[in-house]
Amino acid sequence: MLTPSPLQIDLLRWLHLIRQRHPKLLKSGFPGRRDFAPLQKLLYSSQHIEEARLLDDHPYLLFLYEIAYQLDLFQEIDGHLYVHPTHAHTFFSSPLEAQQEHILQAYLRLVLWNEMRFVETVTVQRDDAAPHPFPAQVQIQARRLLLEKLLGWLEFPLQLHDIFQLVREEEPDLLQLSARFASQPYASLWIAEPPNKQRPALHPRDWTSIEGAFVQQVLSALGWLGLLKPRRFEHEPFRRQGLSSSSPSSSTLSSSSTLPSINTTPEQSAHSAHSAHIAHSAHSAHSAHIAHSAHSVHSAHSANIAHSANIAHSANIAHSAQSAQSAHSDVSFHTPTLLVQPNLDIIVFPSPSATRVLYQLEHFCQPTGGEQVLQYRLEKKTFFQALRNGYPYSQILRLLEEESRIPLHSTLRQQLDSWYQQSSQIVISRQGVVIETSDADEMNALIEEFSEIPHYILDPRHLFVPAHALPLLKQLGAYHQAQHLHYDQPPVRSLHIDKELHIRLDPQQADLFAETFLKKYATPLLEQRKDQLFHITQDSLLQAQQQGFSTQDLLRFLEQRAQIFPSTARLRLEALTQQIGPVYAGQVPVLFAQDERTMDRLLYEGGLGAYALRIGPQAALLDPSHQDKINQILDNLGITFAPQVPTAWPPRLSSLLLPAQTTPTTAATKPPPKPKQPRTP
Amino acid sequence: MIRFHWNLTLLQFASPKLAEEIDAQCPIVPLSQRTFHPTSHLIDDQHAESLAQTLVERGYSPRVESASPSASTPRTSLKPQT
Numbered sequence: 001m002l003t004p005s006p007l008q009i010d011l012l013r014w015l016h017l018i019r020q021r022h023p024k025l026l027k028s029g030f031p032g033r034r035d036f037a038p039l040q041k042l043l044y045s046s047q048h049i050e051e052a053r054l055l056d057d058h059p060y061l062l063f064l065y066e067i068a069y070q071l072d073l074f075q076e077i078d079g080h081l082y083v084h085p086t087h088a089h090t091f092f093s094s095p096l097e098a099q100q101e102h103i104l105q106a107y108l109r110l111v112l113w114n115e116m117r118f119v120e121t122v123t124v125q126r127d128d129a130a131p132h133p134f135p136a137q138v139q140i141q142a143r144r145l146l147l148e149k150l151l152g153w154l155e156f157p158l159q160l161h162d163i164f165q166l167v168r169e170e171e172p173d174l175l176q177l178s179a180r181f182a183s184q185p186y187a188s189l190w191i192a193e194p195p196n197k198q199r200p201a202l203h204p205r206d207w208t209s210i211e212g213a214f215v216q217q218v219l220s221a222l223g224w225l226g227l228l229k230p231r232r233f234e235h236e237p238f239r240r241q242g243l244s245s246s247s248p249s250s251s252t253l254s255s256s257s258t259l260p261s262i263n264t265t266p267e268q269s270a271h272s273a274h275s276a277h278i279a280h281s282a283h284s285a286h287s288a289h290i291a292h293s294a295h296s297v298h299s300a301h302s303a304n305i306a307h308s309a310n311i312a313h314s315a316n317i318a319h320s321a322q323s324a325q326s327a328h329s330d331v332s333f334h335t336p337t338l339l340v341q342p343n344l345d346i347i348v349f350p351s352p353s354a355t356r357v358l359y360q361l362e363h364f365c366q367p368t369g370g371e372q373v374l375q376y377r378l379e380k381k382t383f384f385q386a387l388r389n390g391y392p393y394s395q396i397l398r399l400l401e402e403e404s405r406i407p408l409h410s411t412l413r414q415q416l417d418s419w420y421q422q423s424s425q426i427v428i429s430r431q432g433v434v435i436e437t438s439d440a441d442e443m444n445a446l447i448e449e450f451s452e453i454p455h456y457i458l459d460p461r462h463l464f465v466p467a468h469a470l471p472l473l474k475q476l477g478a479y480h481q482a483q484h485l486h487y488d489q490p491p492v493r494s495l496h497i498d499k500e501l502h503i504r505l506d507p508q509q510a511d512l513f514a515e516t517f518l519k520k521y522a523t524p525l526l527e528q529r530k531d532q533l534f535h536i537t538q539d540s541l542l543q544a545q546q547q548g549f550s551t552q553d554l555l556r557f558l559e560q561r562a563q564i565f566p567s568t569a570r571l572r573l574e575a576l577t578q579q580i581g582p583v584y585a586g587q588v589p590v591l592f593a594q595d596e597r598t599m600d601r602l603l604y605e606g607g608l609g610a611y612a613l614r615i616g617p618q619a620a621l622l623d624p625s626h627q628d629k630i631n632q633i634l635d636n637l638g639i640t641f642a643p644q645v646p647t648a649w650p651p652r653l654s655s656l657l658l659p660a661q662t663t664p665t666t667a668a669t670k671p672p673p674k675p676k677q678p679r680t681p
Numbered sequence: 682m683i684r685f686h687w688n689l690t691l692l693q694f695a696s697p698k699l700a701e702e703i704d705a706q707c708p709i710v711p712l713s714q715r716t717f718h719p720t721s722h723l724i725d726d727q728h729a730e731s732l733a734q735t736l737v738e739r740g741y742s743p744r745v746e747s748a749s750p751s752a753s754t755p756r757t758s759l760k761p762q763t
Contacts, residue, residue, distance in 0.1 A: 387745065388733055388742070390746060390747040420744075422742055423743070424695060425694070426703070426736060426744070427692075427693045428691075428692050428724075428732065429690065429691045431689075431748045432689055433688075434686040434691075435685055435686075436684040436685075436686065437682075442683065458717035459717045466691075468746065468748065473685075479685070481683070482684060483684045484684075484687060485686050486688060487686060488688045508682065512689070512715050513715055516714065517714075
């Protein structure tokens with residue numbers, strides 16, 4: 001039976017960590033140590049990441065991160081990582097073969113994970129101007145080429161030096177160093193030699209240290225992918241795990257740039273034997289565990305569980321036998337994957353649908369380890385976290401009931417119900433629908449139709465239907481005749497505003513928030529037969545301000561909902577909220593002259609400019625605090641005040657402010673024209 | 682006339698006492714767009730996650746219900762442009 005590879009489980013664990021911590025991305029673009037360190041306890045594969053200070057310090061961490069990244073399993077929102085629910089769900093729900101194919105394709109695209117970066121014995125010393133010896137593109141090409149070759153060579157187990165020999169014969173310039181650096185392919189490379197010494201690399205003498213190291217890194221990665229079984233010791237050969245040779249075409253591979261699709265034939269691979277072993281061990285461990293757990297609960301029930309386990313065990317053995325006989329055929333019936341025990345421990349059996357179940361399980365359970373079989377535990381913390389993330393309780397129960405090989409024990413069910421009740425103290429129900437009726441009678445009639453639909457009655461005219469029940473709404477007769485308002489779209493323009501800031505609200509058009517909002521800022525007036533009337537006054541605005549309601553929110557509200565928002569009404573609102581004003585109107589003397597030139601002369605030659613502000617060609621405001629000085633100047637000049645507006649002047653003095661075709665000047669601030677100087681010969 | 686108001690977020694408390702207790706610690710009134718009862722408030726969905734987080738920090742265990750679990754729209758794709 002095909003089972004998830006350690007890498008697939010580690011991908012699930014990485015998402016588990018993201019779901020729990022929402023790691024923050026640092027400047028490096030990776031999560032920090034604080035966020036990735038807990039992965040040590042979660043990883044299924046035996047990796048030691050304790051020493052890693054940065055995520056990209058550790059080959060497997062970076063490999064895992066970038067595989068998940070290439071598969072789009074997570075996303076960045078506001079500098080934090082979040083699981084991409086739709087991509088992750090689709091990926092882990094697809095058949096295992098398809099997942100492994102996607103992972104392999106992702107591996108071939110890896111850019112951040114550069115094989116030569118983790119070869120500690122080779123260092124690069126080059127000028128900034130010189131090209132890098134191991135650019136990502138070349139690594140990707142070399143990776144693909146080598147994988148194609150390995151598909152053919154590893155029909156039979158090979159030792160590492162055999163693989164080196166084959167690569168050296170067929171692809172000696174695998175990393176394109178000779179092609180790119182001509183006569184000195186290793187010019188910028190140094191080889192570390194113990195103790196603490198380095199020497200320049202020599203071509204081709206150091207081929208094994210450079211190209212050979214690359215080959216070793218690729219073999220390690222293929223091991224992580226579950227395609228090869230590499231060993232650390234050279235005397236143990238590499239074996240193919242999942243690489244297929246079943247089809248004639250795959251056994252005679254060409255070196256084309258595109259990879260053939262990688263099929264998996266479990267019955268021919270060691271992987272299959274391994275899976276069978278795991279299955280067998282799981283059952284043994286499972287039975288022992290059951291007996292133990294059951295004993296700890298109570299004996300009467302333990303007999304029942306042991307019996308169920310035996311049945312499940314027998315069924316699984318039969319199934320395994322059947323699988324062995326027809327390994328290619330798909331599983332024609334659904335075999336439950338879980339053993340959900342009364343003590344809240346869960347054992348996961350190998351299954352073709354394991355990743356789909358594991359993906360769900362990781363939402364609300366804590367991984368607790370397991371070497372032969374995966375083990376989880378239903379914990380209050382992860383259970384609550386799942387509910388907080390919007391994972392429905394009904395889905396938790398459905399998964400456990402459908403996937404458990406024994407019926408859920410009543411104590412477990414009680415425990416989950418108890419947690420659920422605790423979490424029901426505060427519920428945030430998103431993406432739901434409020435249904436509004438005209439009156440209580442209409443609501444009562446509607447509620448009768450709602451016998452099968454979960455809902456909460458909010459008041460005699462409103463009820464709320466949570467998001468998970470929305471598909472049922474379309475079955476209602478009322479659904480098709482009702483008016484539908486969508487709150488992810490701009491609100492309906494349901495307000496009529498006049499210049500006095502009287503606001504008429506049409507309740508048949510208005511959204512649910514309009515009336516509540518208006519009551520914060522406006523005084524309700526008499527309710528008319530159809531509409532509601534409000535008035536925004538200085539007092540009502542003052543009250544709103546005292547309660548901390550912002551004028552900007554009011555302006556935005558009116559702009560969004562008013563059919564027409566008259567500019568005078570806006571001006572009034574701004575004046576009432578003191579965004580404009582105050583203004584002052586006082587008695588200030590204005591000096592008018594008979595023409596523009598006379599005014600020029602009075603201001604600039606007569607000296608009035610120091611006490612006057614010109615407001616037009618023939619008009620200037622006089623500073624009342626210097627009235628005596630002004631009188632003195634005018635007196636000295638011999639100018640008299642006319643007792644009334646001379647009859648020759650225009651009847652409206654304001655017309656003196658603006659000449660017919662010119663704009664008002666600011667001549668008071670303009671220097672007087674200089675008198676023309678006679679030219680000296 | 683029946684009206685369906687779609688895409689709304691409801692905050693509910695099990696009792697008025699609990700609502701009052703929580704309101705004292707993290708005021709609900711400014712978040713409430715419409716209050717039907719001291720235990721039932723329509724709130725702006727933008728505040729849902731931060732409110733849930735605040736409640737967790739205060740020692741409560743809110744439950745969040747939605748159409749699809751954690752089905753938020755991706756705002757940024759991390760996938761490198763090739």
